[in-house]
Amino acid sequence: MPVDSARLDTLTALARKALWLSSWTIHHANHIRSNTDGLKVGGHQASSASLATIMSALYFHVLRPEDRVAVKPHASPVFHAIQYLFGRQSREKLENFRGFKGAQSYPSRTKDVDDVDFSTGSVGLGVAQTLFASLVQDYVKAHGWMKDRREGRMIALVGDAEMDEGNIFEALAEGWKHGLRNTWWVVDYNRQSLDAVVREGLWEKFETVFRNFGWDVVIVKYGRLMREAFAEAGGEALKTWIDNCPNALYAALCFQGGGAFRKHLHDEIGDQGPITKLIDKRSDEELLALMSNLGGHDMASMVEAFESVDHDRPVCFIAYTIKGVGLPFQGHKDNHAGLMTVAQMEKYRESQSIRPGHEWDKYEGLTQGAAELDAFLARVPFNKDGRRLTAPVVEVPQQLAFKPSPQMSTQQGFGLVLNEIARGDSELAKRIVTTSPDVTVSTNLGPWVNRRGLFARGEKADLFRSEKIPSTFNWDFSPKGQHLELGIAEMNLFIMLSALGLSHQINGARLLPVGTLYDPFIERGLDALNYACYQDARFMVAATPSGITLAPEGGAHQSIATPLIGMAQDGLATFEPAFVDELAVIMGWGFEHMQRDPGEGGSVYLRLSTRSIEQAQRIMTPELQQGITDGAYWLRKPGPNAELVIAYTGAVAPEAIEATGFIGENRRDIGLLAITSADRLHSGWTAARKLRRDRRGVQHLSHIEKLLAPLTRDCGIVTVIDGHPSALGWLGSVRGNRVEALGVEQFGQTGTIADLYRHYGIDANAIIDAAESLTTGAPIVHRKMAV
Ligand SMILES: Cc1ncc(C[n+]2csc(CCOP(=O)(O)OP(=O)(O)O)c2C)c(N)n1
Numbered sequence: 001m002p003v004d005s006a007r008l009d010t011l012t013a014l015a016r017k018a019l020w021l022s023s024w025t026i027h028h029a030n031h032i033r034s035n036t037d038g039l040k041v042g043g044h045q046a047s048s049a050s051l052a053t054i055m056s057a058l059y060f061h062v063l064r065p066e067d068r069v070a071v072k073p074h075a076s077p078v079f080h081a082i083q084y085l086f087g088r089q090s091r092e093k094l095e096n097f098r099g100f101k102g103a104q105s106y107p108s109r110t111k112d113v114d115d116v117d118f119s120t121g122s123v124g125l126g127v128a129q130t131l132f133a134s135l136v137q138d139y140v141k142a143h144g145w146m147k148d149r150r151e152g153r154m155i156a157l158v159g160d161a162e163m164d165e166g167n168i169f170e171a172l173a174e175g176w177k178h179g180l181r182n183t184w185w186v187v188d189y190n191r192q193s194l195d196a197v198v199r200e201g202l203w204e205k206f207e208t209v210f211r212n213f214g215w216d217v218v219i220v221k222y223g224r225l226m227r228e229a230f231a232e233a234g235g236e237a238l239k240t241w242i243d244n245c246p247n248a249l250y251a252a253l254c255f256q257g258g259g260a261f262r263k264h265l266h267d268e269i270g271d272q273g274p275i276t277k278l279i280d281k282r283s284d285e286e287l288l289a290l291m292s293n294l295g296g297h298d299m300a301s302m303v304e305a306f307e308s309v310d311h312d313r314p315v316c317f318i319a320y321t322i323k324g325v326g327l328p329f330q331g332h333k334d335n336h337a338g339l340m341t342v343a344q345m346e347k348y349r350e351s352q353s354i355r356p357g358h359e360w361d362k363y364e365g366l367t368q369g370a371a372e373l374d375a376f377l378a379r380v381p382f383n384k385d386g387r388r389l390t391a392p393v394v395e396v397p398q399q400l401a402f403k404p405s406p407q408m409s410t411q412q413g414f415g416l417v418l419n420e421i422a423r424g425d426s427e428l429a430k431r432i433v434t435t436s437p438d439v440t441v442s443t444n445l446g447p448w449v450n451r452r453g454l455f456a457r458g459e460k461a462d463l464f465r466s467e468k469i470p471s472t473f474n475w476d477f478s479p480k481g482q483h484l485e486l487g488i489a490e491m492n493l494f495i496m497l498s499a500l501g502l503s504h505q506i507n508g509a510r511l512l513p514v515g516t517l518y519d520p521f522i523e524r525g526l527d528a529l530n531y532a533c534y535q536d537a538r539f540m541v542a543a544t545p546s547g548i549t550l551a552p553e554g555g556a557h558q559s560i561a562t563p564l565i566g567m568a569q570d571g572l573a574t575f576e577p578a579f580v581d582e583l584a585v586i587m588g589w590g591f592e593h594m595q596r597d598p599g600e601g602g603s604v605y606l607r608l609s610t611r612s613i614e615q616a617q618r619i620m621t622p623e624l625q626q627g628i629t630d631g632a633y634w635l636r637k638p639g640p641n642a643e644l645v646i647a648y649t650g651a652v653a654p655e656a657i658e659a660t661g662f663i664g665e666n667r668r669d670i671g672l673l674a675i676t677s678a679d680r681l682h683s684g685w686t687a688a689r690k691l692r693r694d695r696r697g698v699q700h701l702s703h704i705e706k707l708l709a710p711l712t713r714d715c716g717i718v719t720v721i722d723g724h725p726s727a728l729g730w731l732g733s734v735r736g737n738r739v740e741a742l743g744v745e746q747f748g749q750t751g752t753i754a755d756l757y758r759h760y761g762i763d764a765n766a767i768i769d770a771a772e773s774l775t776t777g778a779p780i781v782h783r784k785m786a787v
């Protein structure tokens with residue numbers, strides 16, 4: 001239905017206001033707020049201007065409350081301005097833009113107060129997030145959890161240079177495989193990036209890519225002024241000139257203004273009667289207004305383009321824009337960090353009929369009355385409370401069961417625990433959804449998938465099964481399936497986990513996502529993992545195999561840095577258990593942790609191994625359980641005069657146990673500390689120190705402080721991990737003990753586990769050597785001979 005002209009006028013006025021407010025926000029941060037540390041606000045003003053009309057069309061008119069949006073990072077000020085007009089952002093936070101606790105530089109789900117759906121900032125990731133969010137919505141719907149909620153459109157406002165990010169193309173391919181729907185990407189085609197003008201002709205290539213992947217492509221090139229001019233005598237020639245004008249020249253002329261356009265048009269088209277008349281009847285100002293009236297700056301054209309979509313296939317809108325439109329540096333190639341001078345801002349203020357001192361007034365300078373605009377904004381469909389949903393907590397059994405064997409790896413145990421959950425009909429079993437980038441079988445998710453099936457919107461039987469060809473895996477696809485098959489791209493895994501892990505807030509349906517990959521490839525998807533955590537998505541990632549313990553797989557697949565990544569990543573609790581009973585406890589805790597409130601819960605990373613080791617035969621007491629989830633427990637308590645403690649993590653447990661046996665014959669009271677989570681130990685220690693500093697007199701001790709409390713200062717600690725030694729090296733600082741930290745610092749070789757443990761110095765002999773260097777007394781004679 002065409003939008004009436006009064007409504008269009010109001011939308012245009014609000015877009016103008018949003019642009020003013022975003023510019024004033026930036027100006028305020030730079031020139032008015034006292035800024036002693038030279039906090040420069042760049043990279044926002046020009047980018048925000050570029051999108052002001054498009055975003056206003058969406059937010060004030062097109063969007064429905066069930067829609068979800070990822071806003072291009074540098075359009076943050078215009079996003080906040082729109083929210084301010086909605087009454088969902090405060091003037092105080094705008095005045096404090098980019099300041100401490102102020103409106104965020106890039107839209108943030110967790111740090112902003114104004115209804116951000118997806119955090120953005122690292123270009124490319126927000127775009128792909130909308131695609132995966134749409135797949136997740138399909139999953140939720142197919143499982144019958146949408147209730148009476150309407151399907152939302154997942155919309156990304158995309159900078160044209162964002163398309164250089166490979167993760168967008170990885171996502172496109174994945175979306176196609178899954179029959180993507182309800183996804184709109186609106187490209188702000190200003191033909192500028194940070195440094196440069198976008199390469200001529202690049203977009204034609206992208207367009208083909210989109211169409212190839214089944215997307216509808218809607219190009220919004222000309223605004224209404226342009227279209228009207230094209231209809232005038234000579235208009236065709238003008239259109240041809242515009243179409244043929246190179247990106248860089250068009251941008252430069254927009255910067256220079258109407259006079260420059262006139263000169264070029266005259267020079268290049270010559271005196272051809274009608275076109276000359278068309279140009280010359282316009283003043284410089286009018287000519288500039290015409291030439292900068294690209295589709296993306298024209299409310300009518302944008303509304304029309306959005307409303308023309310009558311299907312649920314994915315759509316890519318390419319909206320032509322000018323970076324910094326309407327501002328003095330519009331089109332200038334250096335405008336990314338462009339700021340207006342005080343004098344320029346004054347002029348802009350006057351042009352908007354805004355009185356000094358009334359810069360923040362919502363409707364100042366608009367012709368529509370305040371009551372009318374209040375009523376308009378109150379009726380905007382998107383402007384609704386409660387867009388962020390919640391979902392009840394899924395109960396997790398006290399202890400997760402698994403079928404034990406005397407020898408097992410943690411990777412095997414992971415499969416066994418999930419298999420046991422899959423056999424039952426608990427709510428937990430229903431809400432777990434697994435996903436893996438082409439390593440489902442090799443990370444032991446196979447048994448789970450056999451029982452719960454693969455997800456697809458349509459049924460598809462396993463051909464091998466229907467052809468009666470024996471196979472270990474029965475992989476039927478159906479709308480009830482609970483495994484999302486992914487191609488190899490690890491970025492897609494983490495963005496998918498991010499989307500699944502926000503389902504309780506986006507769809508009001510709780511999912512408990514579990515993803516698997518090989519540990520070294522965490523680094524491949526690290527930025528997406530970081531962003532998933534930054535937006536407080538909740539998931540469990542099992543990374544296996546890991547370390548040099550995957551020995552014959554070779555150096556390229558060995559992971560050294562991941563224990564440190566796990567410790568350093570905010571929002572991610574990292575565990576590296578040695579025994580499967582520990583893993584079962586951690587997974588149970590993890591499923592609960594994933595459901596805790598913001599600020600309390602988070603995601604979980606399990607660094608697992610393929611090394612099969614002898615399992616501890618023991619009763620899982622509540623005390624042991626607590627130690628495991630807090631990060632450590634004494635496998636052998638140190639005696640009262642302990643000279644030495646061996647602290648180990650993960651797959652090297654047999655070496656630590658063996659060395660303890662040998663050393664124990666010559667050194668008194670030796671203790672063996674099993675560390676299940678260096679991350680939780682360390683963060684607990686940091687938190688306790690902070691608490692004691694903040695509230696003097698508080699006696700709170702962290703778990704590691706309590707564990708190490710019985711040790712004297714003279715007691716040495718040998719730490720050992722199949723990973724970077726600094727992951728455990730800090731233990732010495734807890735109570736001032738000397739430490740020998742063993743671990744891996746160079747890329748690995750292929751070989752047997754024994755070869756490599758010996759080569760990198762994390763075998764029993766290396767532990768014994770380290771113990772000797774820390775203690776005095778007779779040499780430790782019962783040294784294990786090299787095999
Ligand atoms: C992954 C990543 N790399 C680099 C940057 C720095 N950066 C911010 S904006 C930008 C250029 C963006 O250009 P475009 O997407 O076309 O948006 P525009 O500036 O035109 O609004 C760059 C390189 C970033 N934010 N994220």
Ligand SMILES: [Mg+2]
Pocket residue numbers: 159160161188189190191192193
């Ligand atoms: Mg751009």
